[in-house]
Amino acid sequence: MKLRIVQKKQIKRAYEKKKIGGEIISREDRKKDVIDKVPDEMFLILKETLSFVEKINVEEENNENK
Numbered sequence: 001m002k003l004r005i006v007q008k009k010q011i012k013r014a015y016e017k018k019k020i021g022g023e024i025i026s027r028e029d030r031k032k033d034v035i036d037k038v039p040d041e042m043f044l045i046l047k048e049t050l051s052f053v054e055k056i057n058v059e060e061e062n063n064e065n066k
Helices: 008-015 027-037 040-065
Strands: none
Touching: none
16 A cells, blocks of 8 residues: 655645635526536537437327327
8 A cells, every 4th residue: 555645735725624705605696607608519418308308209209109
């Protein structure tokens, strides 16, 4: 087993709780920030997934009606 020497300040930084600034952010502001950070590719993947699910549902309905 290898021992690894770690500095005390690294341990303190790893286990120390991060303090949040005194700013209060409303829910609306957070939602806008989160959506702005989502890449466009994620929306394309979501669109393709939803269209696939919709297609499967339509095919199942057609099979039930026969």
